């Protein structure tokens with residue numbers, strides 16, 4: 001099922017699908033390439049095509065060992081494609097899904113690589129805007145680094161910006177992946193380099209913990225947590241590493257480190273982390289999410305791709321494409337009242353360490369246990385009252401003691 005892309009490239013085989021299009025293993029004049037063919041509806045959007053051409057110089061100019069280089073942009077009939085370096089390996093989401101949590105040394109080495117790539121992009125005036133494990137590729141042909149990690153490369157530069165055209169998202173919507181969105185984007189400010197730092201710190205937390213600091217449940221609830229909650233400490237994390245995380249997850253963009261500094265500070269910590277096992281953190285949710293009442297949409301909220309689907313595609317020939325992924329969410333920007341937990345808001349007080357995350361399986365189980373306890377207490381009270389009344393009115397006829405009666409109370413559900 002090979003197909004021509006422009007006059008110079010052939011797309012031979014699907015490597016994976018994302019929300020913006022399909023990535024193909026292809027061939028160009030200089031050898032194998034990865035070709036990201038944008039979705040038809042995006043490719044037929046004239047405004048987007050215009051931006052595509054406008055962004056050409058910035059996208060093609062990024063050249064760094066930790067950035068997947070865009071080699072060419074193709075506009076050909078209905079096809080709109082980015083031709084990239086082919087990375088033979090896997091994406092970080094696949095590795096995380098497989099290992100659940102990474103040892104701190106490996107996690108920090110990977111994130112330091114990405115920070116270096118971001119530093120080069122930021123220096124060139126490019127903000128990524130969609131840093132997440134799906135967009136970090138691990139080059140299995142590259143040399144092994146600290147913690148046995150292969151070099152990490154950030155991909156998908158410029159794609160979020162292309163899709164986020166004013167007409168497509170309108171002024172009141174935001175685009176991105178909820179778990180990694182910096183609070184200032186949610187509050188409607190334009191994305192600057194510091195949003196990438198926040199997202200990358202979220203990735204580091206996720207690699208160490210096995211879950212993101214503010215994720216879980218409905219996207220609206222996730223957004224509110226980014227704005228209102230503080231990050232819960234991870235047990236056993238070295239203090240200096242924790243301080244770096246906290247600083248880069250600061251709500252105020254100006255308090256976060258720059259990418260170059262983050263990369264350098266992370267690398268300084270590598271020797272201290274050598275040989276440290278993955279952190280012993282409570283397991284994240286495993287049950288499918290139910291809609292929790294506190295995470296309901298405020299009226300009028302529009303959500304596309306409401307469930308963050310996670311999956312990834314191994315970069316091996318013959319791998320089955322994962323066609324149902326939609327990791328971008330476009331939604332109305334919540335009002336200040338909602339974000340602050342006002343009349344319609346659902347923000348909650350910061351969680352205490354170890355407390356279950358609202359909307360999580362553990363949270364639901366606790367709520368269920370509380371309901372059962374209350375139910376049993378109510379039944380006991382009613383039965384006790386009835387027995388008391390009966391004992392008072394029936395004198396010697398009382399064959400059963402109150403405790404006998406209690407024992408025969410119907411079992412709670």
Ligand SMILES: Nc1ncnc2c1ncn2[C@@H]1O[C@H](COP(=O)(O)OP(=O)(O)OP(=O)(O)O)[C@@H](O)[C@H]1O
Pocket residue numbers: 015016017018019020021022023034036068084085086087088090091134135137155156312313314315325326327328
């Ligand atoms: N340069 C590349 N070389 C090799 N494989 C790649 C390359 N870029 C992307 N891929 C593969 O294609 C898959 C889909 O990538 P794509 O960027 O379209 O989606 P995504 O980033 O996973 O999700 P989304 O676009 O929804 O955020 C990736 O998971 C990765 O496995």
